[in-house]
Amino acid sequence: MSTVGNRDYYEILGVSREATPEEIKKAFRRKARQYHPDVAKEDGAEAKFKEINEAYEILGDEQKRAAYDRFGHSAVNGSMGGDPFSGFGGFSDIFDEFFGGGFRTTRRASRHAPRRGQDLQYRLTIDFEEAVFGSDREIEYERTATCRTCGGNGAEPGTNPIRCQRCGGSGEVRSVRQTFLGQMVNITTCPDCNGSGEVVTSPCHECKGHGQIREVRQLRVSVPAGVDQGTQIRISGEGEPGTNGGPPGNLYIVVSVRQHEYFRRRGDDLFIKLRINIAQAALGHTLMVPILTAEGESDHEMIIPAGTQSGEVFVIKGKGVPRLRRDGTHVGYGNLEVMVEVETPRNLTEEQYLLFGQLAETLGDAVIPPANQKGFFDRVIDWLGGE
Secondary structure, eight states: OOSSTTOOHHHHHTOOTTOOHHHHHHHHHHHHHHHOTTTOOSTTHHHHHHHHHHHHHHHTSHHHHHHHHHHGGGGTTTSOOSOTTTTOSHHHHHHHHHHTTTTSOOOOOOTTSOBOOOOEEEEEEEOHHHHHHOEEEEEEEEEEEEOTTTTTSOBOTTOOOEEOTTTTTSSEEEEEEEETTEEEEEEEEOTTTTTSSEEOSSBOTTTTTSSEEEEEEEEEEEEOTTOOTTOEEEETTOSSOOBTTOOOOOEEEEEEEOOOSSOEEETTEEEEEEEEEHHHHHHOEEEEEEEEETTEEEEEEEEEOTTOOTTOEEEETTOSOEEEOTTOOEEEEOOEEEEEEEEOOOSOOHHHHHHHHHHHHHSOOOOOOOTTSOOHHHHHHHHTTTO
């Protein structure tokens, strides 16, 4: 029986008789959200919700709407009753959108659908030089593999799984409950077969009926030049195996780089601090600076000009980290930046003390530099990128 009486269905949904199916559907969505008993707390919300449902069942169906337009309520009075959701599929979709599917039939993807395997992660610690120039490393990790003894079905060779008696092989258990909206069918995974539809009565001795075993896999990994702390290297297809013919997951190598004794890095550039004595800074000096190469460390000649101040930075171009494009193409090198730190001598000998005393008589007194003139620590902060 109709719960609306002779009230016009178009009026209930708030649309005109010329409304398109899409306009009727939008109006129903809006009204259903407004008066759903779990949302609306006002008196009469449940009755209004039933009216909205009844109106949409008629106007949302092309044939029922045509009969209603022609003959009115008399044409549809016998159509109500039973499951209020029968005859149209849009209502369950709308509940799914508004209320998370709590009032609709639970649906599961086919238990035979292919599923991709899970990704795995491996943490690889490498030396600073390996990160700069790349290397090949052997790694060893565990992953799941299909049991070779039973072929993955979990049954002892010579036996086969049997159909699950509880779910009849469907992998699903259905329960029906009655609500004010009608019958609701809830579908859950069968607890006896875990959704497989089959039960193993004689488990495989190798995998204990799981169909899978853990295996130790050895893999040679190519670490590209220029990787840095936290870089991830993806190895396709080396993760957990897929199910039902699905593809395997990937293995992600997360790189951790050991700190170098005296080199530091920012992007493609390398940094090193060089300590010289006060005489070398004042008079100038030629010395050898260590640089990194693919073959190891070597020396590079650098000239310290006379009058060098503590904190000054000298750039040696092309002696930094290999610069690569995303496709691995080599496009040059970063730079090596050398910061000079002038060391003030301690524990002078008597002769050195006298010499410095004579020198001091020829030099000026201490002065306060202008505020806009960068000092040693300002230059250090700039060199470190503000850190």
